[in-house]
Amino acid sequence: MTLALTLTILAVSAVSAGFFIWLEKKPVEPGRIRLLPTTTLLFACIIVAVVMLVHLVTLMGGHTGR
Numbered sequence: 561m562t563l564a565l566t567l568t569i570l571a572v573s574a575v576s577a578g579f580f581i582w583l584e585k586k587p588v589e590p591g592r593i594r595l596l597p598t599t600t601l602l603f604a605c606i607i608v609a610v611v612m613l614v615h616l617v618t619l620m621g622g623h624t625g626r
Contacts, residue, residue: 563619570612577605 580602588594 561615563616566612566615566619570609570616573605573608573612577602577609580605 580598583596584598584602
């Protein structure tokens, strides 16, 4: 993957995580069911962001392994 693609995926996952945090902080309306599992999606966005950060470090020349 290129640097531009890595940064794009990192930005999209960060914005998505921010959106899901905002959605979780909204008050719950009684009698209405939320169709999005926001906690699960937030967790997935954070994992993708961490993986992209590690990939960014390796693209910049860093060593993350042995």
